[in-house]
Amino acid sequence: MTHSGMQVSQSAQIPLAEAGEPPSAGGFWRHDPPYHLFILSSLAFAVLAGFTLAILAPLSIVLEWGWGRRFMPLIQAHGQAQILGFVGLFIIGMVYRLMPRFSGRPLSFPALAWASWPVLSLAVVLRLIAxxxxxxxxxxxxxxxxxxxxLLAACAFALVVMGTLLHRSSRADATGYFFVxxxxxxxxxxxxxxxxVVxxxxxxxxxxxxLEAAPLLHVQLYGFIAMFILGVASRAIPSISGLPRPQVQAKALALALAAAVLVFAIAALLVGSGTRSEALLRIEAASFAALGPIFLAGVWVVGIFRPAANRLAGASQHHIWLLRATFAWLLIAGGMSAYYGVRAIAGGEFIxxxxxxxxxxxxxxxxxxxMIAGMAMLILPEFAIRRTRHPNERWPALAILALLSAAAALRVAAAVAxxxxxxxDRYWPMAIGGMLAEGAxxxxxxxFVISLIQKNAMVASFPPRPARE
Ligand code: HEM
Structure with a gap:
């Protein structure tokens, strides 16, 4: 990035500044790995693979395309494209961007951060082909x-995160617990x-x-994705809502979520390898049910529904609805996991x-x-620049909110029913939900792409700054 480009991305971080982020401590994050690459590839996986398969797979059933046993491998490819390709690459790009800002430390092993992008992307592409x-x-x-x-990409990512946040000079506090x-x-x-796969x-x-995939998907969705989301939200949202940033409660939340995920993973690994007992099924179900109170506590710690103030600028006001919807869905997810988990404990049976x-x-x-749409629109410089150009533009955020809410409602209702x-016919609402989510x-x-092009054009038009002594 050019020097003047850095100026734009710093100054345009309106919401992070609003969210109480510390000012530059020497500006070492000016050499971040390129989060654009992570975000662009995340969106490509979502649009071209994850959500496309989410439309085609249910349609193949209702329209009787005769996919037969091809359905399962395609659905597993859909699951991994969404979790690792779409959400995973997005999260990793944001982790690299956010860590130096809240820890006060430069990224450790920056070369590994760069390397994790092509390696993880290739892993997902190979899975989608194979x-x-x-x-x-x-x-x-x-x-x-x-x-x-x-596995290589995951080790590279973890080395960067742990090297940066476990250093004694890191100021990451509770957020560091979630990220590590x-x-x-x-x-x-x-x-x-x-x-x-072996x-x-x-x-x-x-x-x-x-049955063997259960621990994998559980660790991916709740150990990685939910953990990261709660980490970011428990840091950014209290600042937006005028609440003190929770430290002790947030650390306890991270540890409780980790314990529940670990217990489920161990029990599900044993069940998957053929061990069967009512006690084991009850432990598995109890750790699934535990997500209920943990998600409830998460929503409370994040504080989105109990604001003490409103620190968002006028042009960002409607984006908060995407975050409110995020945590309303977390409450719904928690309610369902508690309900299905408790029922399975009572019967000593599979969830x-x-x-x-x-x-x-x-x-x-x-x-x-x-959360991806809401947080990105609030904290990425591309969208901040867009807000300065179109301060009254509300429709994109509200359209994404409506499309994703309807998609989630249709997809979840079809499963519950x-x-x-x-x-x-149950696969119709899934296919329609897939189309709505694809639209969003x-x-x-x-x-994002239009705003990125506009930002780059703006950066290119700045006169170069004289080099500092
Ligand atoms: C509206 C959008 C979506 C639709 C219509 C959809 C549809 C489906 C369908 C039909 C299945 C197979 C269910 C079954 O018969 O067992 C499935 C599985 C799955 N989906 Fe989605 N999905 C959507 C979005 C997502 C998203 C956003 C994620 C994750 C970020 C996701 C992750 C998964 C996972 C992990 C599985 C299980 C895959 C496996 O068995 O290995 N889906 N989805």
Whole structure:
């Protein structure tokens, strides 16, 4: 980035400044790894793969395209494209951008931060090629290669996060707990994923058995994604809402979430490897149910529904609705996990697959996709510049809010209705939800790209600043 470009991204960070971020301590974050690359590739995975498969897979059932056993590998490719490609790359790009700002330290191992982008992107691309392609030798080789690259990228990411935040001069406080734990879970998920793809390849198969995939998806969604979201929100939102930044409660929240995810992962790994007992199923169900009170506590700690003040500038006011919707969906996800978990504890049985699916999509669409759009529009310099040019522009944020809310409601309702709605028409609301979410992401991606082009044009038009002594 040019010197003058840095000036723009610093000065345009209106909401971060509003959110009480400390001023530059020497400006070492001026050499951030390029978050644009992470965000652009995240959006490409979402629009071209994750949400496209989310439309096609349900349509293949209702319109009887005869995909048969191809449905499962395609759905697993959808899940990984969304979690690692869309949400994962976005989170990692934002982690690299935010860490120096709140820890007061430069990124450790910056070369690894740069390297994690192509390695993780390639891992997701290989997965997207291998799983739909079938069960041959080359497909299985690609699948295992994708698992190896995923683990390499995860280790690189974790080294950067831990090197930066575990340093004694880091001022990350509670946010550091969330980020370090999220990075540790990111490595754990990559290790589990590699083990599962090797197992599938040894069986000569292109699918991971659903029971074996349960710990992987749980660690990805709640250990990595939910942990990171709560970490960012518990730092930024209290500042916006005029509340003191919670430290002790936030640290306790991070540790409680980590413990619940770890217990579930261990129990589900044992269940997946064939160990069966009522006690084990009850432990698994209890750790699933524990997400309920933990998400409730998360919403309280974040403080979005109990503001003491409103520190957002006029042009940012409507973006807060995306964040309110994020945490309303977190409450819904928590309510459902408590309900399905407690029912499974009482019966000493498996948590129903449709319940797990409903919570997954409440978090994947309602929480993660909504938070990505809301936070990005609030804190990225591209959108800040757009706000200065169009201070009265409300429709994009409200359109994204409406589309994602409807998509999440349709997708979650279709899962919840499963016991009473067994025929394949149940896949219609899923397909329509997929189309609405795709529309939201296309709009968001178009806004980001246009704003990025405008920002670059603006930066290029600045006269170069004289070099400092
Ligand atoms: C409206 C948008 C979406 C639609 C229509 C959709 C649709 C689906 C469908 C039909 C399944 C298969 C369910 C089953 O029969 O078991 C599925 C699975 C899954 N979806 Fe989505 N999805 C959407 C968005 C998302 C998002 C945003 C994420 C994550 C960020 C996500 C993550 C997953 C995961 C992890 C699975 C399980 C994959 C596996 O079994 O390995 N989905 N989705």
């Amino acid at each position: 799983q739909p392609a079938g069960e041959g030798l080359w497909q299985r080789t690609l699948l295992v290669s994708s698992g190896c690259l995923g 734990l999220a990075a540790a879970f990111f490595v754990l998920q990559a290790g589990i994923n590699l083990e599962l 197992l599938a390849a040894r069986r000569g198969s292109d699918v991971i058995r659903p 129903p697959a449709y319940g797990v699916d409903a919570v997954r999509h409440a978090v994947g669409i309602g929480v993660a996709s909504m 499963t016991p009473h709605w067994q025929n394949t 992401l296309l709009l968001f991606a178009a806004l």
